[in-house]
Amino acid sequence: MECTFPVHEKLEFRDLSISWEKKDELRKHVYALIKGVEDFKSQHSDFKGRIKLLKENLKLGRSVLQISDVKLRDAGFYRCVIGYGVADYKTISLKVKAPYRTITQGIVSQGGNEWKLMCQSEGYPLAEVIWQNKEYEDLTYKANTSYKTGSDQLYRVTSTLTIKSRVGENFYCIFWNKELQENTSAILHIADSIDGVLWTESRRFVGAILIVTVLLGSVFLFMICIRKARANKDDRTLVATSSTGKLSKDNETYDYRDACFEEQELKYMQTEKT
Known part of the structure; x- marks a missing residue:
């Protein structure tokens, strides 16, 4: 996140103060630079060890705040207050996305050429799971999809499809994230390993x-x-x-x-x- 301030000629660090805070129900102090010296005493526990001000940008009049190990709860409104000769502030909205990058797959034989296919993935916001065969026919109506949330607020989505098929057939499960307008897919191959x-x-x-x-x-x-x-x-x-x-x-x-x-x-x- 970034906010700017005017710098004339050379930046005087001892005259510069910067404050970043998150506007939740309670204000959470994120970062503070007071008269050129960093102060972490009042920093909220949610941001301990994850905040860094990129000081090389200050001489250009840019206060760039970096958050590492981003979490869903980091989303929200932040206020940047700059004190350098005169005071000014800026409000920034931070949105956090968690795409469904990795899909765990499973295939179990039910006997009689019947198979149970499973796909599971984590992300945010809640995604829709679409099933297709090799001819790209929609099989979603035959599937059973459920989800639950963990302490990290991510959605863990599990979808199963029970279907009759011969060995060698391919099926596709697609996690469609409508809000992000992106999808992640996996191919499930019915092999003769069983x-x-x-x-x-x-x-x-x-x-x-x-x-x-x-x-x-x-x-x-x-x-x-x-x-x-x-x-x-x-x-x-x-x-x-x-x-x-x-x-x-x-x-x-x-x-x-x-x-x-x-x-x-x-x-x-x-x-x-x-």
């Missing part, structure tokens, strides 16, 4: 089935092995009772037995001989 997720989960499910199948097969083979062992043990006992010597020399008796129990049989024969 199928990829389902495929990954299915693949893991098949892997689990294979693991279970292998375990069950192992248990089954183990049970067969135990049954064979018990049968061989009974045959071995009968042969050992009739003739221990024949058991160690008879090839036919050795051949019909399960090879996986060879070592146990040898130990058993040694025990019988002892």
Whole structure:
């Protein structure tokens, strides 16, 4: 913001006083320069650390006030009072705009080729959300749009559209700010990433089935092995009772037995001989 004053020849800083204040229900002191010296003691807390007077412009007769980190509550009327030889003042109206620059998007599959599309953004003043398909047909009447305000006074606008569509289709959500006469848009693309997720989960499910199948097969083979062992043990006992010597020399008796129990049989024969 800027107000001007006359400067003849060289500016005398010790003779210059400048005051900026905001005219709300209560006057808020924004900035003060008294006889060339800055005074922040009476500055309102709303402007602490955000105000700077561009002193290089003073010698040109310009009082330029800079406000950083601008907030919606900064909007309003400001009065600039200049004291330099004679006093004069000027009232300035400050308007604050907050365009809907960033749009957050979301796409959720509802099953059966039905999709839920979501767009959300923050700005000021309140914007209208328009939905279109790739042929630019208006789908706004099918959408559900809501908003809420935060501590920063910005409008957080959320709009959802539930629609049937094939993979590969594009849709547009447009935030139209009528007061600022500007719009911000986003493209939502229906991709087949959801199928990829389902495929990954299915693949893991098949892997689990294979693991279970292998375990069950192992248990089954183990049970067969135990049954064979018990049968061989009974045959071995009968042969050992009739003739221990024949058991160690008879090839036919050795051949019909399960090879996986060879070592146990040898130990058993040694025990019988002892």
